[in-house]
Amino acid sequence: MIAASNLGSAVLEKLSFLLKVLLCWYILSMKAIIFCTRQILTSNKFRGIVSSTRIHFDRLKVEVFSKEVCEIILDQYPGIKTLNKLHSKIVVNEHLRIDPTLAIKLMRAYSACGETSVARYIFDRSLEKNVVFFNVMIRSYVNNNLYFEALSIFQVMLSCAFNPDHYTFPCVLKACSGLDNLRVGLQVHDAILKVGLDSNLFIGNALVAMYGKCGCLREARKVLDQMPYRDVVSWNSMVAGYAQSGQFDDALEICKEMDSLNLNHDAGTMASLSPVVCYTSLENVQYIHSMFERMAKKNLVSWNVMIAIYVNNSMPNEAVSLFLQMEECGMKPDAVTIASLLPACGDLSALFLGRRLHKYIEKGNLRPNLLLENALLDMYAKCGCLEEARDVFDKMKLRDVVSWTSMMSAYGRSGQGYDAVALFAKMLDSGQIPDSIAFVSVLSACSHTGLLDQGRHYFRMMTEQYGIVPRIEHFACMVDLFGRAGEVEEAYSFVKQMPMEPNERVWGALLSACRVHLKMDIGLVAADRLFQLAPKQSGYYVLLSNIYAKAGMWKDVMNVRYAMKKMGIKKVPGISNVELNGQVHTFLAGDQYHPQAKNIYEELDVLVGKMKELGYIPQTESALHDVEVEDKECHLAIHSEKLAIVFAILNTKQGTPIRITKNLRVCGDCHFAIKLISKIASRDIIVRDCNRFHHFSNGICSCGDYW
DNA sequence: ATAGGGTTAG
Numbered sequence: 001m002i003a004a005s006n007l008g009s010a011v012l013e014k015l016s017f018l019l020k021v022l023l024c025w026y027i028l029s030m031k032a033i034i035f036c037t038r039q040i041l042t043s044n045k046f047r048g049i050v051s052s053t054r055i056h057f058d059r060l061k062v063e064v065f066s067k068e069v070c071e072i073i074l075d076q077y078p079g080i081k082t083l084n085k086l087h088s089k090i091v092v093n094e095h096l097r098i099d100p101t102l103a104i105k106l107m108r109a110y111s112a113c114g115e116t117s118v119a120r121y122i123f124d125r126s127l128e129k130n131v132v133f134f135n136v137m138i139r140s141y142v143n144n145n146l147y148f149e150a151l152s153i154f155q156v157m158l159s160c161a162f163n164p165d166h167y168t169f170p171c172v173l174k175a176c177s178g179l180d181n182l183r184v185g186l187q188v189h190d191a192i193l194k195v196g197l198d199s200n201l202f203i204g205n206a207l208v209a210m211y212g213k214c215g216c217l218r219e220a221r222k223v224l225d226q227m228p229y230r231d232v233v234s235w236n237s238m239v240a241g242y243a244q245s246g247q248f249d250d251a252l253e254i255c256k257e258m259d260s261l262n263l264n265h266d267a268g269t270m271a272s273l274s275p276v277v278c279y280t281s282l283e284n285v286q287y288i289h290s291m292f293e294r295m296a297k298k299n300l301v302s303w304n305v306m307i308a309i310y311v312n313n314s315m316p317n318e319a320v321s322l323f324l325q326m327e328e329c330g331m332k333p334d335a336v337t338i339a340s341l342l343p344a345c346g347d348l349s350a351l352f353l354g355r356r357l358h359k360y361i362e363k364g365n366l367r368p369n370l371l372l373e374n375a376l377l378d379m380y381a382k383c384g385c386l387e388e389a390r391d392v393f394d395k396m397k398l399r400d401v402v403s404w405t406s407m408m409s410a411y412g413r414s415g416q417g418y419d420a421v422a423l424f425a426k427m428l429d430s431g432q433i434p435d436s437i438a439f440v441s442v443l444s445a446c447s448h449t450g451l452l453d454q455g456r457h458y459f460r461m462m463t464e465q466y467g468i469v470p471r472i473e474h475f476a477c478m479v480d481l482f483g484r485a486g487e488v489e490e491a492y493s494f495v496k497q498m499p500m501e502p503n504e505r506v507w508g509a510l511l512s513a514c515r516v517h518l519k520m521d522i523g524l525v526a527a528d529r530l531f532q533l534a535p536k537q538s539g540y541y542v543l544l545s546n547i548y549a550k551a552g553m554w555k556d557v558m559n560v561r562y563a564m565k566k567m568g569i570k571k572v573p574g575i576s577n578v579e580l581n582g583q584v585h586t587f588l589a590g591d592q593y594h595p596q597a598k599n600i601y602e603e604l605d606v607l608v609g610k611m612k613e614l615g616y617i618p619q620t621e622s623a624l625h626d627v628e629v630e631d632k633e634c635h636l637a638i639h640s641e642k643l644a645i646v647f648a649i650l651n652t653k654q655g656t657p658i659r660i661t662k663n664l665r666v667c668g669d670c671h672f673a674i675k676l677i678s679k680i681a682s683r684d685i686i687v688r689d690c691n692r693f694h695h696f697s698n699g700i701c702s703c704g705d706y707w
Numbered sequence: 708a709t710a711g712g713g714t715t716a717g
Binding site for chain 1: 708709710711712713714715716717
């Protein structure tokens with residue numbers, strides 16, 4: 001009997017052991033299956049089979065529905081649909097419904113989906129709250145930028161006599177940072193000191209961040225220095241503080257301090273530098289690039305920040321090549337990458353890459369995204385593709401004042417002032433309130449088309465109806481408007497009445513008007529002021545000599561040339577870019593080095609022959625041509641835009657439009673020549689010079705010979 | 708059971 005019972009218990013023991021093993025195996029394999037399923041569900045590659053997998057996934061949940069399975073699923077941060085299903089199953093189960101762990105994990109998961117109100121609902125329904133409930137609720141609000149709500153929960157927590165801990169304080173401090181509320185931040189700091197939690201790493205980091213965000217950089221640094229332990233986040237918080245306050249050099253000093261401590265920068269360091277990516281020194285850009293290169297783990301944000309730094313510091317070529325490098329590394333660009341890179345495409349007139357980015361947007365379903373669409377619209381506008389820009393504009397579901405302004409200045413720069421004015425009216429109809437920059441764009445559109453009365457009307461509308469105080473840009477537009485329309489005297493009296501000191505652009509507009517309408521007296525005044533304001537700018541000397549030449553005052557032309565030489569003023573060399581199959585070809589005046597140079601000059605000779613039949617007289621030898629053409633050797637006298645155009649004619653199919661980007665203004669000779677070439681070669685030629693587009697078609701230019 | 712630093716336009 002005893003033996004039998006022993007045997008029985010031994011068998012039972014064995015059986016129970018076997019059962020345990022089986023159960024463990026079952027749970028483990030379920031974990032594995034659920035994990036894999038989640039992986040598949042969250043991976044983009046498998047989007048196509050998600051629906052069929054989800055059915056399978058749901059069946060799994062039903063079969064092994066337990067607290068443990070729920071936790072596993074919740075820890076994976078499911079999407080809102082799965083979350084809702086799981087939640088409804090938990091609610092109807094009387095054991096699971098009251099489980100605090102599940103309630104907390106549910107709150108966390110809902111907050112990750114942006115559903116703070118559901119998180120709050122669970123929080124309110126949980127009768128036996130503890131500190132963790134409060135911590136998670138505060139964090140839910142903070143992660144969804146609801147800082148005010150976070151602080152009010154913190155208040156409730158204190159009034160219920162719960163003691164905030166080392167999980168609570170970092171979140172509360174982040175809420176203070178988010179609200180820029182130094183007052184509460186200081187109170188929280190006091191409370192931290194009272195309970196002696198100031199030596200905690202996370203709390204210290206949050207304090208550095210809070211003081212930094214509130215602009216108290218000395219206090220931030222003091223906290224940093226007094227921390228018993230620091231990690232990379234502590235330093236990053238300090239970097240972010242300086243960066244957010246616009247103290248770029250100080251932010252970089254911290255990065256260098258990290259270097260000297262042999263502390264590696266991480267992706268967060270790069271991200272912290274982002275607020276001040278604009279207009280820093282070349283040296284700083286190079287240092288940040290070296291940081292970027294040395295970083296062991298680059299993430300998407302690091303690439304995005306580096307690209308943005310290049311774009312914002314007028315290094316579009318570097319931005320583009322970094323982007324190509326990023327693609328090679330297999331890093332997928334997102335909306336931010338593309339929105340940062342599009343302005344670079346615009347600067348370079350790199351339409352090929354711009355169109356490729358457009359396809360990225362379509363394929364990645366990145367629309368609607370206002371910022372991205374605005375950037376795309378502006379890229380097309382800067383590449384001279386007015387129709388494509390308009391297409392982007394028309395397809396936008398939402399437009400802001402930036403969208404309207406971009407589209408208006410696109411019309412303005414192309415000489416379609418009437419379209420710009422019409423769009424301005426449409427903008428007002430749509431209820432969009434124009435701001436100061438919107439008025440700059442409509443005013444400059446008026447001046448480019450010679451719409452004198454409309455320009456006056458908008459200037460009055462801006463000041464009287466919208467109460468916008470005109471800035472120097474508006475005055476420059478008005479001077480340009482009067483000047484182009486031949487009202488040079490009025491332009492000058494406008495300059496004299498300006499409430500601020502006129503700048504280079506204002507006097508430059510006046511000088512240009514004097515050249516067109518041959519106003520020697522005012523022209524001399526303007527030139528004199530310009531030589532004081534910008535003594536090294538060759539363009540104004542050229543303009544002045546043009547005026548003398550037009551008046552037949554050759555001796556003065558020579559004097560200007562002499563003065564330039566004596567002062568060592570060198571002209572910025574004229575450069576023309578043309579894109580062919582995604583590659584940008586750059587031409588200089590008289591370029592001999594291009595592989596196709598021989599063919600280009602031969603074709604140009606043929607063209608010049610045909611142009612002469614239509615009445616073209618080359619002006620390279622005449623004094624009206626700009627002064628820096630000193631060398632009489634004929635090839636050197638040929639401006640870069642002509643070479644770029646002939647190159648494009650030789651290398652693209654008949655009828656393809658040609659797009660050229662120039663760094664300077666087009667000269668009179670080239671302008672006349674390009675008009676004839678557009679007729680002879682039957683090509684639309686779009687030239688972007690430093691301040692507008694010339695759209696040549698069938699012998700006529702969109703600027704109406706007025707630029 | 709819970710935590711800190713962070714990106715895009717005229």
